[in-house]
Amino acid sequence: TGGMWAPGPQRRAGLALAVAALALALALAAWQRRRRRCPVREVLFFPSPPSCTEALLAEAAGPGSAARPCPCPLPRGECSLSRLLRHLLSARRSLEICLFAFSSPQLGRAVRLLHRRGVRVRVVTDAQYMGLQGSQIGLLRQAGIQVRHDQENGYMHHKFAVVDGRVLITGSLNWTTQAIQNNRENVLVVEGAEYVKPFLDEFERIWEEYNPINYRFF
Amino acid sequence: TGGMWAPGPQRRAGLALAVAALALALALAAWQRRRRRCPVREVLFFPSPPSCTEALLAEAAGPGSAARPCPCPLPRGECSLSRLLRHLLSARRSLEICLFAFSSPQLGRAVRLLHRRGVRVRVVTDAQYMGLQGSQIGLLRQAGIQVRHDQENGYMHHKFAVVDGRVLITGSLNWTTQAIQNNRENVLVVEGAEYVKPFLDEFERIWEEYNPINYRFF
Numbered sequence: 001t002g003g004m005w006a007p008g009p010q011r012r013a014g015l016a017l018a019v020a021a022l023a024l025a026l027a028l029a030a031w032q033r034r035r036r037r038c039p040v041r042e043v044l045f046f047p048s049p050p051s052c053t054e055a056l057l058a059e060a061a062g063p064g065s066a067a068r069p070c071p072c073p074l075p076r077g078e079c080s081l082s083r084l085l086r087h088l089l090s091a092r093r094s095l096e097i098c099l100f101a102f103s104s105p106q107l108g109r110a111v112r113l114l115h116r117r118g119v120r121v122r123v124v125t126d127a128q129y130m131g132l133q134g135s136q137i138g139l140l141r142q143a144g145i146q147v148r149h150d151q152e153n154g155y156m157h158h159k160f161a162v163v164d165g166r167v168l169i170t171g172s173l174n175w176t177t178q179a180i181q182n183n184r185e186n187v188l189v190v191e192g193a194e195y196v197k198p199f200l201d202e203f204e205r206i207w208e209e210y211n212p213i214n215y216r217f218f
Numbered sequence: 219t220g221g222m223w224a225p226g227p228q229r230r231a232g233l234a235l236a237v238a239a240l241a242l243a244l245a246l247a248a249w250q251r252r253r254r255r256c257p258v259r260e261v262l263f264f265p266s267p268p269s270c271t272e273a274l275l276a277e278a279a280g281p282g283s284a285a286r287p288c289p290c291p292l293p294r295g296e297c298s299l300s301r302l303l304r305h306l307l308s309a310r311r312s313l314e315i316c317l318f319a320f321s322s323p324q325l326g327r328a329v330r331l332l333h334r335r336g337v338r339v340r341v342v343t344d345a346q347y348m349g350l351q352g353s354q355i356g357l358l359r360q361a362g363i364q365v366r367h368d369q370e371n372g373y374m375h376h377k378f379a380v381v382d383g384r385v386l387i388t389g390s391l392n393w394t395t396q397a398i399q400n401n402r403e404n405v406l407v408v409e410g411a412e413y414v415k416p417f418l419d420e421f422e423r424i425w426e427e428y429n430p431i432n433y434r435f436f
Contacts, residue, residue: 170389
């Protein structure tokens, strides 16, 4: 004892300060990790007033396509529909959509645009609604997007989407112009595996169950 | 300098240790606060198999009422419907319900039970669905529960509830036996002001807007 590594008072103080600094750094890191884990959290309410989403969709389609401004008289401000579009258009790798009714031309255009950009898009929908006039499902299939539907008595009544396996979009809103412009609706946009995983698992379960090899033809 | 309060090496070490301990304590407290802030977080998927909720509802009605076991042959295990019922029946002070369609006898019974227990129950619903056969709205009103409805062309299509201003219950599920037993549906149960507040604000907005003094009679 008393050698080179003995804890002299100065060395003890330095050690304690180092421990304090380390503790602070760890606390800060943990806090930031927690903040980073849930950065997207937004609640959207509808009805959303009629608005022009041309610039938003053109910009997302790629450089050059946003050149000419839309001549329509609709307002261009941010609204619940534009927020929903922005969250969808943020997709870079994958988009799972599980939707009872899908007839909104703007949302349909956004989904086809993502497919063209190379995002892996998969859609699950309800067989009864799918065939109605105005449904976007036919256009999605024409564009080469995989769509599967139920063959059940009950409705496939979900209204959720998962962006890049990272962001969950869920609520009461069907993707129809009627619902967007006229109904009282909510959409919750939230990041975090604790929300995304159960919904993604549900999607995969339904996706497999609705595999066309399982369809029965009466 | 060199007086009683001069920072001798030992005192410096003690101070540094105290700082370290304080930092650790603060970090621990922050971590626990964050954990405590979101204790309820559950995702329920439907369809939920037909099940007997008699014992659950009788137990919630008060002591003594659960005496006789239900003779029905339905299974008694935990399921999505029983989980939803448990979250509702946990209400002690207030319950806001904002629901397009409400016809489930079990959920209707749970809501009337809470009203009898002194919970302040308020219901907002859709005018079109409210009058259909099987709706629980008439029974709720007979029991003395305040109900308000829209007078709009669009649907009041929300499907959410707030328990004690603390827990948000939201999703695709209308409270109907058809939806519970036959449809693919989701319900997210989540605690935390960041989720509850926007929905509670939306409820209060709608509640005021649907005040009967604003009804128009054509």
